[in-house]
Amino acid sequence: MNWTRNQVKQILREESAFTVEQAEMVMEGASEKKKEAVLRKIVDEKQHARLDGMIVDLFSASHIIAVLDALNPANKAKYLKLPVKRMADIAFTILAKK
DSSP, X not given: OOOOHHHHHHHXXXXXXXXXXXXXXXXXXXXXXXXXXXXXXXXXXXXXXXXXXXXXXXXXXXXXXXXXXXXXHHHHHHHHHSOXXXXXXXXXXXXXXX
């Protein structure tokens, strides 16, 4: 079942002492993990997929994953918050220098 952001906020408010900011952090964490999972699935299955309204191909996904694997946890979280197009631009720039 897919939950909307407002539904999650409401549930967390009713059933626990979470604040709105904490509920948003839970939602952001879930979307970041989903984003990474979709990118890894693209690479594993060697098949393009739609992510954040964009179609991501194997070449782009593999470059993004290469950068993700090289980042420390703090920078990885910041990188995953970016839109997919910006993630790909950064990955191509970094890997083109190697």
